[in-house]
Amino acid sequence: MTTTHAPGRNTKRQAIIETAERLFADYGYDATSTARIAHEAGVPSGLVFYHFATKTDLLLAIVRERPTPGEVLLTAARGRSVHRRLRAVVTVMAEELERNRSARIIVFREAQARPEIAARAAELFAEAATTVAEVLSGAEDVVADPARVRTAAELIVSSVFLDIIALGRSDTAAKRHEDMIEMLEESLTVPPPH
Structure with a gap:
């Protein structure tokens, strides 16, 4: 029915x-x-x-009726290189966080007092980190192991989120994170010494 x-x-x-x-x-x-x-x-x-x-x-x-980070961040899987994908992830994530400014403020403010909001924030973080790790793993020049890729993904998600909370300007996010992008690119594409 x-x-x-x-x-x-x-x-x-x-x-x-x-x-x-x-x-x-x-x-x-x-x-x-x-x-x-x-x-x-x-x-x-x-x-x-x-x-x-x-x-x-x-x-x-x-908090729940927003596009999930996975849906949004998968659009960042542009380009073959880690560098291009890192820049795209930072840009897409910053734009989405800025676009949903009100929801972001609510989550940030209410997560402290409401366990259900804190739990949803943790789910969103985990999903974003997983999706970013998938996007980075798909680059043709990645040689890092999955644990290192996951750590890089968590660093990106944390850094961009805190940056947008503090500065709220997505148009310059990739430029502000250029040093991190270069460091992560090297970490993910240069084989570790044996």
């Missing part, structure tokens, strides 16, 4: 999510009431709870 939804149902749900994301980022989760979310989204107050059983469920929807 298929369920049909009234016209505009998903549009109103999306308006609630987008409004809550903006308000949570601007004012914080605790300082934002569901009544204010409903008012600014232009929907009746009860509709918030029709779509989300609790305010926490709304918060989780904001």
Whole structure:
């Protein structure tokens, strides 16, 4: 049996999510009431709870209903060399983090107080690191073992995330990380001495 939804149902749900994301980022989760979310989204107050059983469920929807790092970072698998792939990963990741500024602020702020957000942040980090490792492993000049590739991937994800949190400018991310890119390129393409 298929369920049909009234016209505009998903549009109103999306308006609630987008409004809550903006308000949570601007004012914080605790300082934002569901009544204010409903008012600014232009929907009746009860509709918030029709779509989300609790305010926490709304918060989780904001964090979960984003493209996953894997989906976004796989587009960085351009080029054959480690160097090209490193630059692409840094650029794509920085652009995505900047594009989703509100969600990033919410995760960063709320992970400290809410275990479910901290758990989701850890999942996103692990997925991003795994995808970056896959992208780097696919370069034709990689000679490093999988553990070293994974370490490089974790360094990239951590570094770019912290950089965008602090500076918030994706247009210069690859340039700011050029030294790291060169160091990782050498680490991944030069065979270790025996």
